Amino acid sequence: MKSNNINSYGSNLILELILTSEAYMNQYIDLFPDMTDSALSFSVDPECSCRNTIITHYNQNTESVSRFTEKFLAENPTTIDLKKFIIKYEKNEVSGKFFKIDKTTEAYANFIKTTRNENWIYNHMSVSTEDDSYVIFFA
DSSP: OOHHHHHHHHHHHHHHHHHHOHHHHHHHHHHOGGGHHHHHHHHHOTTSTHHHHHHHHHHHSHHHHHHHHHHHHHHOTTSSOHHHHHHHHOOEEOTTOEEEEESSHHHHHHHHHHHHHTTEEOSOEEEEEETTEEEEEEO
């Protein structure tokens, strides 16, 4: 995977590799020792606040992290199934669509979780009510 492709998947690829490849994580830590605590924490708890630290590090060091990742993947091509990874992180454009869900905290939380898990992209979200439902519009 070339750097321009790595950049298009940004921090998602780095997070996935830290989570799934001990070899990647160890080399990442060796190259970026200030990220040791965050990488180790994330590898056991992907929902930890350290996730944001790794993303910030990637955003501030995109070129060096991407170069490292490209080299690692070239040397370890079976570390990650890139086809499955790309499908997992493919963007899902929902502008111009609307959805109706039950008017409960749980339904709304599940809906928001779905938007994250399916990588929905949109510019604006509006929520309206209709009887016992939320109607959610995307622009």
